[in-house]
Amino acid sequence: MLLFKKKFLPAIRAGEKTQTIRLWPYRRMRAGQRSYIPGVGYIRVTAVDQVDLDQLTDADAVPDGFPTADQLKAEIAELYAKQLAAGYRSYRIAFVREEGAVKTATEKRQ
Numbered sequence: 001m002l003l004f005k006k007k008f009l010p011a012i013r014a015g016e017k018t019q020t021i022r023l024w025p026y027r028r029m030r031a032g033q034r035s036y037i038p039g040v041g042y043i044r045v046t047a048v049d050q051v052d053l054d055q056l057t058d059a060d061a062v063p064d065g066f067p068t069a070d071q072l073k074a075e076i077a078e079l080y081a082k083q084l085a086a087g088y089r090s091y092r093i094a095f096v097r098e099e100g101a102v103k104t105a106t107e108k109r110q
Contacts (some may be wrong), residue, residue, distance in 0.1 A: 001036045002043070002093070008065060009039045012097065017065035021051065021076055022064035029093055039094045043095040051092045063094070 002020065004012065011017035022028075033045045051060075053073060061072040077084065083092065 001038070002095075004040075006039070011065045012037060012040050015097060017063070018096065019063045019066060019092055020079060021053075021056075021072070022075070022093060023063060023080045023088040025086075025088050026089060027089075030092075034040050034098070035095070036046075040097065042096055042098040044090075045093055045095050047092070047094040049092050053090050053092050060092070 004020070008017055010056065027048060029045050029048050029085055031045055033049050034046060037043055053076065056069045057073060058068050061067065061069045064072055066072040072091070076090075080088070
């Protein structure tokens, strides 16, 4: 299961956010794996790559839902301060939302 802050769920449901950066002591997911996002439904992981946060570019930030790498890095620093201090590795998880995913109340009314 992948957990996201509520502010990211609309972008995931709309297909605008198709990746996330996670800090883990070791790789926890693999390409091809199916995972669940509460409030969104099932996704299929398409890639999991270790990344260097200092090397992230604006092009890397856009699929994560951020206009710039600086904004993405600031969010990571806020969310993962303890993990950064502990030296955890950074992983980029790319995913696609599976058809038949959970619909929001608004989507159900349409």
